Amino acid sequence: MPTTITPRKVDFSQWYLDVIEAAELAEHSPVRGSMTIKPYGYAIWEQIQTVLDRQFKELGVENAYFPLLIPQTFLEKEAKHIEGFAPELAVVTHAGGEKLKENYVIRPTSETIIYDTFARWIRSYRDLPLLINQWCNVMRWELRPRLFLRTTEFLWQEGHTAHALPEEAREFALKIHQIYIKTYDEYLAIPAIYGRKSPAETFAGAVETYTVESMMQDGKALQACTSHYFGNNFARNFGVKFVNQNNQEEFAYTTSWGWSTRSIGGLVMSHGDDQGLVLPPKIAPIQVVILPVILNDSSKSLVLDFCQQVQQLLHTNNFRVKIDLKDERIGEKIFRWEKRGVPIRLEVGLKEIQMQTVVLSRRDNNTKITINLSELVTVVTSLLEEIQDNLRQRIITMNKNKTIEVDSWSEFVEAIETGNFVLAHWDGTEDTEVLIKEKTKATIRCIPFNLEPVPGKCVLTGKDSPQRVLFARAY
Amino acid sequence: MPTTITPRKVDFSQWYLDVIEAAELAEHSPVRGSMTIKPYGYAIWEQIQTVLDRQFKELGVENAYFPLLIPQTFLEKEAKHIEGFAPELAVVTHAGGEKLKENYVIRPTSETIIYDTFARWIRSYRDLPLLINQWCNVMRWELRPRLFLRTTEFLWQEGHTAHALPEEAREFALKIHQIYIKTYDEYLAIPAIYGRKSPAETFAGAVETYTVESMMQDGKALQACTSHYFGNNFARNFGVKFVNQNNQEEFAYTTSWGWSTRSIGGLVMSHGDDQGLVLPPKIAPIQVVILPVILNDSSKSLVLDFCQQVQQLLHTNNFRVKIDLKDERIGEKIFRWEKRGVPIRLEVGLKEIQMQTVVLSRRDNNTKITINLSELVTVVTSLLEEIQDNLRQRIITMNKNKTIEVDSWSEFVEAIETGNFVLAHWDGTEDTEVLIKEKTKATIRCIPFNLEPVPGKCVLTGKDSPQRVLFARAY
Numbered sequence: 001m002p003t004t005i006t007p008r009k010v011d012f013s014q015w016y017l018d019v020i021e022a023a024e025l026a027e028h029s030p031v032r033g034s035m036t037i038k039p040y041g042y043a044i045w046e047q048i049q050t051v052l053d054r055q056f057k058e059l060g061v062e063n064a065y066f067p068l069l070i071p072q073t074f075l076e077k078e079a080k081h082i083e084g085f086a087p088e089l090a091v092v093t094h095a096g097g098e099k100l101k102e103n104y105v106i107r108p109t110s111e112t113i114i115y116d117t118f119a120r121w122i123r124s125y126r127d128l129p130l131l132i133n134q135w136c137n138v139m140r141w142e143l144r145p146r147l148f149l150r151t152t153e154f155l156w157q158e159g160h161t162a163h164a165l166p167e168e169a170r171e172f173a174l175k176i177h178q179i180y181i182k183t184y185d186e187y188l189a190i191p192a193i194y195g196r197k198s199p200a201e202t203f204a205g206a207v208e209t210y211t212v213e214s215m216m217q218d219g220k221a222l223q224a225c226t227s228h229y230f231g232n233n234f235a236r237n238f239g240v241k242f243v244n245q246n247n248q249e250e251f252a253y254t255t256s257w258g259w260s261t262r263s264i265g266g267l268v269m270s271h272g273d274d275q276g277l278v279l280p281p282k283i284a285p286i287q288v289v290i291l292p293v294i295l296n297d298s299s300k301s302l303v304l305d306f307c308q309q310v311q312q313l314l315h316t317n318n319f320r321v322k323i324d325l326k327d328e329r330i331g332e333k334i335f336r337w338e339k340r341g342v343p344i345r346l347e348v349g350l351k352e353i354q355m356q357t358v359v360l361s362r363r364d365n366n367t368k369i370t371i372n373l374s375e376l377v378t379v380v381t382s383l384l385e386e387i388q389d390n391l392r393q394r395i396i397t398m399n400k401n402k403t404i405e406v407d408s409w410s411e412f413v414e415a416i417e418t419g420n421f422v423l424a425h426w427d428g429t430e431d432t433e434v435l436i437k438e439k440t441k442a443t444i445r446c447i448p449f450n451l452e453p454v455p456g457k458c459v460l461t462g463k464d465s466p467q468r469v470l471f472a473r474a475y
Numbered sequence: 476m477p478t479t480i481t482p483r484k485v486d487f488s489q490w491y492l493d494v495i496e497a498a499e500l501a502e503h504s505p506v507r508g509s510m511t512i513k514p515y516g517y518a519i520w521e522q523i524q525t526v527l528d529r530q531f532k533e534l535g536v537e538n539a540y541f542p543l544l545i546p547q548t549f550l551e552k553e554a555k556h557i558e559g560f561a562p563e564l565a566v567v568t569h570a571g572g573e574k575l576k577e578n579y580v581i582r583p584t585s586e587t588i589i590y591d592t593f594a595r596w597i598r599s600y601r602d603l604p605l606l607i608n609q610w611c612n613v614m615r616w617e618l619r620p621r622l623f624l625r626t627t628e629f630l631w632q633e634g635h636t637a638h639a640l641p642e643e644a645r646e647f648a649l650k651i652h653q654i655y656i657k658t659y660d661e662y663l664a665i666p667a668i669y670g671r672k673s674p675a676e677t678f679a680g681a682v683e684t685y686t687v688e689s690m691m692q693d694g695k696a697l698q699a700c701t702s703h704y705f706g707n708n709f710a711r712n713f714g715v716k717f718v719n720q721n722n723q724e725e726f727a728y729t730t731s732w733g734w735s736t737r738s739i740g741g742l743v744m745s746h747g748d749d750q751g752l753v754l755p756p757k758i759a760p761i762q763v764v765i766l767p768v769i770l771n772d773s774s775k776s777l778v779l780d781f782c783q784q785v786q787q788l789l790h791t792n793n794f795r796v797k798i799d800l801k802d803e804r805i806g807e808k809i810f811r812w813e814k815r816g817v818p819i820r821l822e823v824g825l826k827e828i829q830m831q832t833v834v835l836s837r838r839d840n841n842t843k844i845t846i847n848l849s850e851l852v853t854v855v856t857s858l859l860e861e862i863q864d865n866l867r868q869r870i871i872t873m874n875k876n877k878t879i880e881v882d883s884w885s886e887f888v889e890a891i892e893t894g895n896f897v898l899a900h901w902d903g904t905e906d907t908e909v910l911i912k913e914k915t916k917a918t919i920r921c922i923p924f925n926l927e928p929v930p931g932k933c934v935l936t937g938k939d940s941p942q943r944v945l946f947a948r949a950y
Binding site for chain 2: 029030031034035036037038039041042043045046062063064065066067068069070071074086087088089090091092093094095096097104106113116117126132136137139141143152153155326327
């Protein structure tokens with residue numbers, strides 16, 4: 001473990017890796033480009049899973065599980081899809097001690113094998129909508145891996161749905177998009193910019209891609225999750241047909257949508273500070289950590305008993321609470337839980353037992369107060385809400401300060417160079433989009449949904465533009 | 476979907492596949508030997524996951540995630556381990572458009588990559604015990620796949636722990652063994668035989684393997700889950716060392732333990748009948764299904780409103796309940812939910828609304844009663860308990876009827892041939908074990924823990940035997 005965390009201003013990239021190491025979230029594995037998610041990192045993922053899974057199920061989505069391996073020929077059925085994924089595939093050529101007759105790829109995403117299955121499951125309009133999700137691992141071979149953000153293997157949920165009507169499918173993709181926005185905003189305390197992807201950034205094989213783009217503290221964008229409306233593109237390639245109410249055969253309209261462990265990287269880069277990770281209470285695996293202050297062996301059991309009493313009190317009030325029982329001095333304990341971003345720390349020693357108090361520290365603003373045990377539940381309840389709100393407000397302020405409207409090319413270049421989200425006019429062509437990327441490394445993150453469309457002139461070509469779009473450099 | 480389910484007495488193997496299809500649990504996938512777990516099958520898995528995960532966490536086990544791919548050289552570090560798994564490996568030779576310098580295998584189990592990691596994580600006795608679990612997919616290339624029981628890919632949890640003392644590690648493996656026994660008994664209503672594996676059946680690389688062996692309705696055994704104590708075998712091969720309290724370096728003592736989707740196959744073959752699946756209420760994703768009896772359009776909304784009222788009532792009392800809204804006749808609905816093994820069905824039509832009653836059918840014994848709405852919660856509560864207990868008692872009776880003590884070779888052969896669990900003396904040698912398997916296809920399932928060890932003479936060789944062991948044919 002590093003003794004110090006590189007400050008953000010010195011080297012944001014190194015800071016990110018230092019925080020992940022200091023908070024014990026994940027580490028590189030012996031397999032190039034892949035990572036091991038450590039218990040604390042995985043516990044965050046479990047929190048996210050619980051929140052998302054509940055919302056999916058409320059919409060009637062059912063979980064299922066499809067095979068890891070996909071016949072390579074399946075991917076080739078959708079021309080754009082294979083074009084997009086071919087360079088990233090891991091291929092199984094041998095199994096059971098023999099060379100296989102047909103190569104299998106490890107799923108980079110499961111549209112192809114799932115549509116092949118849907119074609120068997122769907123017969124009539126009565127079978128629709130078919131709303132399926134799976135929680136699984138996927139693999140995309142990455143040449144420049146980065147923990148959580150780009151790794152050869154990652155965990156995610158991928159939802160896949162089929163509908164009888166195009167507008168119903170599109171609406172469903174947008175419903176999920178709303179769940180994603182809300183989950184980032186309300187639970188991860190990351191209010192984000194969201195909208196539709198430009199054609200060049202649209203998912204391989206999709207008609208439209210909806211995205212949530214969060215601003216990291218260095219002003220770069222993180223594509224936080226996406227939802228896709230496929231029209232009947234995939235359905236045609238995989239024969240996903242149904243007999244409609246007029247007894248005619250039609251292709252189904254489909255969607256897919258995914259949220260991955262990348263979101264944990266987003267949490268780090270949104271809320272972290274130079275002391276380490278900072279977690280929003282609603283997603284923190286541990287909301288309150290109790291640190292026993294043990295000065296000598298004779299008082300040890302007294303202090304631990306009191307700690308257990310405090311833990312029990314908070315536990316029965318549905319807080320996620322843990323006592324740190326490690327055989328370490330209090331300074332080391334404080335340091336560890338600060339790095340791990342636990343919202344509230346409680347210090348408890350002999351003095352506190354005598355006074356029936358605890359010393360409470362907030363991770364988000366470092367304030368420290370002494371409170372009576374009788375008020376503990378009330379204070380913790382309101383402070384956790386306050387911390388959640390404080391973290392969210394910081395992001396809102398940052399988003400506001402670092403989102404700039406520009407109308408000239410020189411302003412555009414400067415705004416991008418200095419790490420901002422830039423709202424600028426674009427002539428709608430892929431050529432211009434590519435040219436801007438070549439010149440500035442900025443891409444169109446989205447055509448925002450929550451921005452009044454006012455026409456103007458393209459910031460590069462001066463041609464007509466129906467509305468501003470969001471440009472930024474991205475992870 | 477088949478219109479009929481083959482009766483168990485006609486063809487037990489076909490019956491098993493018919494029930495899986497009729498209950499919509501899973502199906503074969505286009506990748507040879509692998510399966511797609513359908514929503515209803517996956518929902519059972521989610522129930523099992525919840526029950527196990529809670530118990531692991533109560534023991535202090537933390538979830539984490541390790542890479543899918545393992546360098547092939549890792550497996551070769553433990554001679555018996557690679558010998559055991561080599562024939563079943565799927566190998567990735569190409570990725571990112573290139574031939575890899577080193578081949579990777581898809582994990583058949585994760586001891587090797589996890590111990591490689593533990594060697595970095597563990598420094599001192601303060602880091603022990605290290606209690607880790609992961610929920611994941613694994614792959615073992617199967618030539619004769621069978622849904623849930625043997626598929627190339629399956630889902631499971633694999634726990635891996637490291638301890639400072641050998642007896643502590645062994646005790647931990649036995650604690651998990653107890654959780655497994657209890658979960659099968661109390662939740663899946665499958666009281667089973669359990670004990671230690673004979674050397675020939677011990678896991679590749681383990682010192683001891685503890686197993687839960689359930690009797691299927693055809694008298695064959697299903698190895699339902701196992702826990703392994705490794706001594707420091709793996710620790711030596713992977714350098715998992717720690718500095719003990721006397722400041723000396725030692726190898727750690729490790730365990731691993733797994734429960735897989737195979738357990739769903741066990742549920743089918745334990746409780747199913749000729750009408751389809753029968754689920755124990757404690758593990759059933761849907762405990763009560765409400766079937767609206769809609770005779771005409773005019774009464775439709777009235778019936779559906781009443782159904783929702785009944786659902787709400789049961790839902791607020793924490794039952795897992797669903798209304799079947801499919802546009803089908805009541806006969807079809809009853810048939811579907813019978814095949815899917817839902818413990819209680821409620822039929823609700825105009826007549827029931829007038830009388831403020833519901834018609835309740837039990838899946839386990841086909842009884843049908845009419846009950847007042849006011850008594851619904853009380854009746855459902857006690858009936859679900861009764862059904863759980865009834866299914867469990869049936870297994871106890873079957874276990875008793877089909878477990879036979881024999882003392883001669885001819886009795887042994889006959890008892891095995893007629894589909895029984897056989898308790899017989901064995902001389903303790905692997906030669907005899909192999910010979911018995913060759914002659915009868917029966918293997919030693921376990922050296923039972925819950926059987927008084929009384930000495931005798933080996934059923935095949937007549938040599939001394941310290942205690943009876945359990946023989947059976949197995950899946």
